Amino acid sequence: MFFSRSTIFASALLTLATPTLANDVNVYSYRQAELVKPLFDAFTAQSGIKVNVQFLKKGLVEKLVAEGNRSPADVILTVDISRLNSVVEAGVTQPVVSEVLKNNIPAEFRDPENQWFALTTRARIAYASKERVLDGEVTTYEDFADPKWKNRICTRSGTNAYNLALTSAVIANHGEDVAKSWLLGVKSNLARKPQGNDRAQVKAIYAGECDISIGNTYYMAKMLANPEQIEWANSVRIVFPKFSNGGTHMNVSGVAMTKAAPNKDNALKLIEWLSGDTAQKIYAEANGEYPVNPNLTPSELVASWGTFTPDDTPLIDIAKLRPASLKLTEIVAFDE
Ligand code: FE
DSSP: OOOOHHHHHHHHHHHHHHHHHHTEEEEEESSOHHHHHHHHHHHHHHHOOEEEEEEOSSOHHHHHHHHGGGOOOOEEEEESHHHHHHHHHTTOEEOOOOHHHHHHSOGGGBOTTSSOEEEEEEEEEEEEETTTSOTTSOOBSGGGGSGGGTTOEEOSOTTSHHHHHHHHHHHHHHOHHHHHHHHHHHHHHBSSOSOSOHHHHHHHHHTTSOSEEEEETHHHHHHHTOTTTHHHHHTEEEEOOBOTTSOBOEEEEEEEEETTOTTHHHHHHHHHHHTSHHHHHHHHHHHOOEESSTTSOOOHHHHHTOOOOBOOSOHHHHHHTHHHHHHHHHHTTTTO
16 A cells, blocks of 8 residues: 555644544633642543643633633633632633532532532631730631731731632621721731732731731641741641631632533533542642532641631622622722
8 A cells, every 4th residue: 555755744643633632621720830730630640631721810701701702711710709700790601510510519619500610618717926816816807807906917908809708708797887897997907008918928927027917728738838938837826717797708719611612521521520539639638728529628737727617608699799898998998
């Protein structure tokens, strides 16, 4: 049999190109490479499906809207319920109906319309100086506004997604008027203008600039794993504040399937896999988050911080209150 060189070349190209495209899934991620790479490596090893990731710092919704039905993205990954909800509200997701997801993710952690699914949870807590804050001195979110903390609190910007979600929870529990007084109270207790990220506040406690800060739980695990930050971590202990009439504020990271998903079957496989044992264990062990799947337990370290009752405000209410909490945060000029 005879093949010309050009025939062989062309068919080689075809066999290289076709199966690769058919067995890919494309992800737009607000979550960082250091976290998602071990997850996707494990998924590819188990499924044979290659994951292409585009990491974004902002503009995910605008990008999906602009790309429309030509978007290569199948799946989006992000933190924060409001960001998940904003992708849904922009109309660029599609519902995913899956028994696997129903079994793996409790109802309060997935959209009733199946547009988004939480994969991990985290509590927004107080980091308290071991030296300067006694056990039991801060037990509620309302305490943050108590004048006894004057010049003793550090936080990142009030308009940061995590802080807006917390303020939304204050509104959900107490109404807008109380939330406004609360914001003013916290603002008047700040040791410095809001700045930096959650870890920078713990560094400030270590440096003696403030005594308590507001942050997410998993940053403790990250600081303990970082030789430059371990001293910051060791200068504080974790306190799970609760609302005076409720529990501890939780936020989530989550996933959605895009409306235009060109690789829908693979996207479904990836989303289901992320809610399963292997992925949930990676989230728990490598990132210090609470697995959303009740079959899994938090890491030993995370469990050692203690247990708490989550605030029962539905996540979707937290997302819907975002405009109200942003408005209040601007009215009180929280960051100024
Ligand atoms: Fe974070």
